[in-house]
Amino acid sequence: MADRADADVGRDPGGAPSGVAAGRPADASRDSVRAIAVLGPTAVGKSALALALAERHRGEIINCDSTAVYRGFDIGTDKVPVASQRGIPHHLIDIADPMDEYTAADYARDAARAIRHIHARGHLPILVGGTGFYYRALTRGLFPGPGKNAELRQRLEQMADRRGVEFLHRMLGRVDRPSAWRIQLRDRKRIVRALEVFWSTGKPLTAHFAETVSLIDDVTVTAIALRIPAALTAERVARRVDQQFDSGLMHEIRGLLASGVPESARPFGGLVYRQALELLHGVRDEAATRALITQENRRYARRQLIWFRKEPNLQWFDGPGEHPSTIAAVEQLLDSRLKESVS
Numbered sequence: 001m002a003d004r005a006d007a008d009v010g011r012d013p014g015g016a017p018s019g020v021a022a023g024r025p026a027d028a029s030r031d032s033v034r035a036i037a038v039l040g041p042t043a044v045g046k047s048a049l050a051l052a053l054a055e056r057h058r059g060e061i062i063n064c065d066s067t068a069v070y071r072g073f074d075i076g077t078d079k080v081p082v083a084s085q086r087g088i089p090h091h092l093i094d095i096a097d098p099m100d101e102y103t104a105a106d107y108a109r110d111a112a113r114a115i116r117h118i119h120a121r122g123h124l125p126i127l128v129g130g131t132g133f134y135y136r137a138l139t140r141g142l143f144p145g146p147g148k149n150a151e152l153r154q155r156l157e158q159m160a161d162r163r164g165v166e167f168l169h170r171m172l173g174r175v176d177r178p179s180a181w182r183i184q185l186r187d188r189k190r191i192v193r194a195l196e197v198f199w200s201t202g203k204p205l206t207a208h209f210a211e212t213v214s215l216i217d218d219v220t221v222t223a224i225a226l227r228i229p230a231a232l233t234a235e236r237v238a239r240r241v242d243q244q245f246d247s248g249l250m251h252e253i254r255g256l257l258a259s260g261v262p263e264s265a266r267p268f269g270g271l272v273y274r275q276a277l278e279l280l281h282g283v284r285d286e287a288a289t290r291a292l293i294t295q296e297n298r299r300y301a302r303r304q305l306i307w308f309r310k311e312p313n314l315q316w317f318d319g320p321g322e323h324p325s326t327i328a329a330v331e332q333l334l335d336s337r338l339k340e341s342v343s
Helices: 046-057 104-120 132-140 150-163 165-175 177-182 188-201 205-210 230-246 249-258 273-280 286-309 324-342
Strands: 033-039 059-063 124-129 219-227 314-318
Touching: 033 046, 033 104, 033 132, 046 059, 046 124, 046 219, 046 324, 059 104, 104 124, 104 132, 124 132, 132 286, 150 165, 150 188, 165 177, 165 188, 177 205, 188 205, 219 324, 230 249, 230 286, 249 273, 273 286, 314 324
Parallel strands: 033 124, 033 219, 059 124, 219 314
Antiparallel strands: none
C-alpha cells in the first residue's frame, strides 16, 4: 500500500461495534456510486494491479490492510513508497498512532467516507488489501451489539476452564444454532462472545446480524480477487522477506522503540514485527527469523484465501496482479461492467 494518509479522511470518535453481519451483496445492481475492490492473499500483487487500474480509470486507492493504518510501521507492512505511487492518491494510510486501537468499525466509517469523497471528485474509489474482516465490515455491515460485560465474560471463561470449551459450544448450540454451526468447536474467544451477546440482550448473535446495514449500501462494488499457486506464493513471500530485511526492517524497529513506541503497541503484535522483536531479544538468529516469517506468511496466505473464498460476489483471477495478462483480464471485466452501468 502507501506510506502517507490523505488528509481529508479522518476517524470518527466513539466506540467500536464488536461483530460483522451479512447484509446486501456488495455487487447488487443499483443506480449509485461505483467502486472497485482488489482483494486476495499476501504477495499476489494487489497493489500493482490497483495502480494499473487507477491510472486507466482515474482512480484513487483506499487501503484495506489493518497494519498499514499505523504510522511508522512501513517496511514490514509493505507500504508502497511515495515515489512508486505514480501520483495516485492513497487513503487510510498512516492515520493511527501505534498505541491507538483502530477497529474494523473505525475502518468501515473512514472507508465509507473516503469512497464518497473520491466519488464527489469524479474519480473511481479502489479498495486494496488483504484484511478480509475490514472489507466485510465495510460492505456487509457491523452490528452495535452490547459492550463488554466483564462479569459475565469472566463467568463464561471460568466455566470453560472447569468444563471445557466444548461445553460452551454445546450451550451455544441450544441458544444460537447458526452461530454454533459457524464458529469452530475450539474457537473459545468467539464462543464466549456469542454467549455473552445472547445473555446480555436476550437475542442470539445472528439476530443482531440480520438487523445491520452496510455503510455503503448504495455503492456498487465490483470485487476482484487474485490467487496464485502455493509454490509461487512461497517463492514471492521468501523474496519479500529478504527485501524487508535488506531495506532496513530492524533499523525501523529500533527507531520505533527509541522514539518511545512500546513493544506492547498493537502493530508490534502483527506478522513480521512480532518475529523481528524476538530476533532483537535473541530468541533466534536472523536466518531462522527470516525462515520463520516466510513460513508464517505462507500460513497467513492460506487463511486469507479461505476467508475470501467465503466472501460472496468476488470475481476470481488466477495470476500475479502485475502480469499484463492479469491486468488485461481484469480490464475486460471492468469494461463490461461499466457498459452495463450505462446501458
